[in-house]
Amino acid sequence: MQESPRSTVSSPEAKLGLKVEDLWDVQEPQLSPSEKLNSCFESIPVSAFPPAPSSQVVEINSDSSLDEAVQMLSKHKILSAPVRNVEAPEDASWIDRYIGIVEFAGIAVWLLHQSEAAAQMMSGSSSVGLVPGGSAATISSAALGTPAYAIASTAVAEAAGARASAAIGPGILGPEAAATMGGSFFEILTSSDFYKNTKVGDISGSFRWAPFLALQTSDTFLTMLLLLSKYRMKSLPVVDPGEGKIENIITQSAVVHMLAECVGLHWFETWGTRKLSELGLPVMKSNQLLKVHGDESVLQAFKLMRVKRVGGIPVVEGNGRKVIGNISIRDVQFLLTAPELYKDHRSITAKNFLTTVRKYLEEHQEASPLLRGPITCRKDNTLEEVILRLDTHKIHRIYVVDEDEHLEGVITLRDIISKVVHEPPGYFGDFFYGVVPLPKNSSV
Structure with a gap:
């Protein structure tokens, strides 16, 4: 088997992928690929996950x-x-x-x-x-x-x-x-x-x-992946019980980056080369998507995110099927850290919010996904292609469009991770009962 250039790089993520590969090779042959992956990730402690940059291990008093x-x-x-x-x-x-x-x-x-x-x-x-x-x-x-x-x-x-x-x-x-x-x-x-x-x-x-909710260093990758997908956690602190402090913070983005570094490895290719439609993606279809039109208030976008507990929504125009941008909950920072940007606007619409922020980022030479147009894919793209696109552009969601560029759905980091593992019966017992509600067709 010829490995891709990405999987031959000596990055911590690639080395971790090779560890999964070794575990994969010794699994019982009668197990399904999904069961094999579950078993592999259950055998690796979260202490093996590459540490986050020091700038991201931040605590607020x-x-x-x-x-x-x-x-x-x-x-x-x-x-x-x-x-x-x-x-x-x-x-x-x-x-x-x-x-x-x-x-x-x-x-x-x-x-x-x-x-x-x-x-x-x-x-x-x-x-x-x-x-x-x-x-x-x-x-x-x-x-x-x-x-x-x-x-x-x-x-x-x-x-x-x-x-x-x-x-x-x-x-x-x-x-x-x-x-x-x-x-x-x-x-x-x-x-x-x-x-x-x-x-x-x-x-x-x-x-x-x-x-x-924090992970302990002895918890497994399977626990971590399930919490980041089915149980809707955006990030997970990892604590050393002996030291009593946070050692690492594992995010959905970090997990998808790890997957991107594993392109070419056998265990990855067993599911990464399959088309989105074959994997039941997108989970969230166009008629289920929350949207905000370009001429609506940008606060309507943030209000929808608050009420529906989602991390981002598309900005659309025309009949609501043409995506012109994406607003995520992170972007509220531009209302709070640079309010002077909007003093000349009688109404801060979603469209002029995007235009104003893009101009601000260009003037300050700051890199941001907002500088690009919406990143899209098609249903016949492979999961591998989508993972690489999400990782390259450092974004949390990608919109699925048809041949006419009409919106058909969205795929999030959570959706990607949910295709890697599944929860064994009774794995968490009743620990999450009534604690972390799971909205129907949730996709954040």
């Missing part, structure tokens, strides 16, 4: 402000980071040292709650409770009923002043009103004291899409 968290995530170009509990005693176990994962997705949730709460306050919603002095005390439906949210929303409303009053009418939710206010809304938001002073720990009950 629970007393950091949301502003500091956004800046940290943006600086290191990462989607999320573990939150370290600064109040934990020095001799605390690793379980007590971390209170969760803070991510752009969670901060977007927070942002939208604040804008909705501010809108209700300015429109005189009855859900706002008052305490002596006339300040808002609770916002039960819009702000999860916590004083911290109420105080934050009061600050938004008061800071926005007359502009907010004019932009927000009765029955209009915050995202729509904020879009009408344009970039001034985000300038007000990011310059406010509550945004700079609200601590990550203050919203620890709301920013997690899933519980904080």
Whole structure:
């Protein structure tokens, strides 16, 4: 067998692939390829996974402000980071040292709650409770009923002043009103004291899409791959129980990069050379896809991601089948770190959001998937081709189109990983029952 150039490179990922190859060769011949792969990955501890770059093993203290968290995530170009509990005693176990994962997705949730709460306050919603002095005390439906949210929303409303009053009418939710206010809304938001002073720990009950879950160095690849696919984890910290600290962070992107480095190896080729249609991909078809039209508010895109718990959606035009771009939850950083970009926009539509961010990236000579048009593939492409494309372009999803470039579905990193392994009956027992809900046809 002739190996591809990628699999002959002495990268840690390629060496790991060769280890899987050795395990593959000694499997019982009567096992199916899927069973062989499960057995191989069950035999490898996660401690063997190549370490992430030091810039990606980032922790955020629970007393950091949301502003500091956004800046940290943006600086290191990462989607999320573990939150370290600064109040934990020095001799605390690793379980007590971390209170969760803070991510752009969670901060977007927070942002939208604040804008909705501010809108209700300015429109005189009855859900706002008052305490002596006339300040808002609770916002039960819009702000999860916590004083911290109420105080934050009061600050938004008061800071926005007359502009907010004019932009927000009765029955209009915050995202729509904020879009009408344009970039001034985000300038007000990011310059406010509550945004700079609200601590990550203050919203620890709301920013997690899933519980904080770490792997121990002795856990297996099979466990890791199942958590990153079926159980919807975006990244997994790996802790050394003896040291009580995070040794590595394994992301979906890192796993797909490992797979890309294994092109040409026998175990990879058994399924990597099959066409997408043969593997039941895309899982998420066009009529199931969330979409945002180019002339809709970009906040509508982020709101859809929040409500439906997905990591990105396509921007479409015309009849909704032509993809002109992709907006991911990571891109909310451009609303929070550079709000001045939108001050001349009366309404921040999805299309002008893409145009403005691309111009900003070009001027600052920053590399980003947003600089390219949407990356697409066809149903007759092989899984190997899609893996290489995702890895090369450093993207989390690829859109499937037909010969007329009409949208037919989407394939995510999670979809790719889910084709590598399957969960044996009773593997996790009832550990995840009621903890990590799995929406029907979920694809993030």
